[in-house]
Amino acid sequence: MARAARTGYHHGALRQALLKHATKLLDKEGVEAVTIRAVARAAGVSHAAPINHFETRNALLTALATSFFDNLAADIDAHVQSADDKLARVRAFAVALVEYGLRYPQRYRLMWRRDLLLPDAALQLSMDGIYERLTAELSGVRRRHGKSTHTVATAMWSLAHGYISMRIDRMFEARTDEVTGQSRFEAMLDLLLGLAS
Numbered sequence: 219m220a221r222a223a224r225t226g227y228h229h230g231a232l233r234q235a236l237l238k239h240a241t242k243l244l245d246k247e248g249v250e251a252v253t254i255r256a257v258a259r260a261a262g263v264s265h266a267a268p269i270n271h272f273e274t275r276n277a278l279l280t281a282l283a284t285s286f287f288d289n290l291a292a293d294i295d296a297h298v299q300s301a302d303d304k305l306a307r308v309r310a311f312a313v314a315l316v317e318y319g320l321r322y323p324q325r326y327r328l329m330w331r332r333d334l335l336l337p338d339a340a341l342q343l344s345m346d347g348i349y350e351r352l353t354a355e356l357s358g359v360r361r362r363h364g365k366s367t368h369t370v371a372t373a374m375w376s377l378a379h380g381y382i383s384m385r386i387d388r389m390f391e392a393r394t395d396e397v398t399g400q401s402r403f404e405a406m407l408d409l410l411l412g413l414a415s
Contacts, residue, residue: 233271235261240282244324249334254278279328280336286325287344290318294351304358311355312378312407319382326382349375362412370411377410378403 239260272278297314301307319326384390395405
């Protein structure tokens with residue numbers, strides 16, 4: 219306890235410090251390195267200090283994943299707000315998702331590790347908010363194929379998730395479409411969704 223006191227963390231600040239150090243460990247060494255003891259050590263507190271905030275490693279990882287979904291939502295919002303029309307907004311949503319996944323591969327992987335994450339209302343709310351934003355953007359776009367908004371949203375998310383995963387695993391390289399000059403992902407997006415401006 220004396221060691222924890224020397225850090226100068228008050229109760230609320232310790233939680234944020236633990237999440238910050240856990241994120242650094244995750245980015246550098248992967249999810250296997252993120253343990254309660256390792257995060258406490260990085261934060262300069264006793265191994266028992268995190269218990270008031272995260273009772274288990276899974277609780278810590280769940281809080282991390284929730285924060286990453288919140289960050290992704292902010293990135294999506296910034297991309298979408300800068301788009302000029304309905305079709306561009308949908309593209310911007312998908313591009314923001316792909317860019318986030320490629321920029322933070324370890325974070326992105328954790329976000330989908332249901333074996334490591336707890337059922338959690340805050341996590342579900344963050345995830346649902348992003349999906350609802352996607353369906354709202356898609357509902358305003360005229361599509362040639364006549365499928366439901368939820369079917370299109372599932373197709374778009376599946377394409378993005380698969381592309382990110384293949385890029386992270388170095389199965390795909392960043393390329394452009396040889397006909398249109400678009401990024402490969404944006405060309406695939408237009409092809410799959412059959413979007414019409």
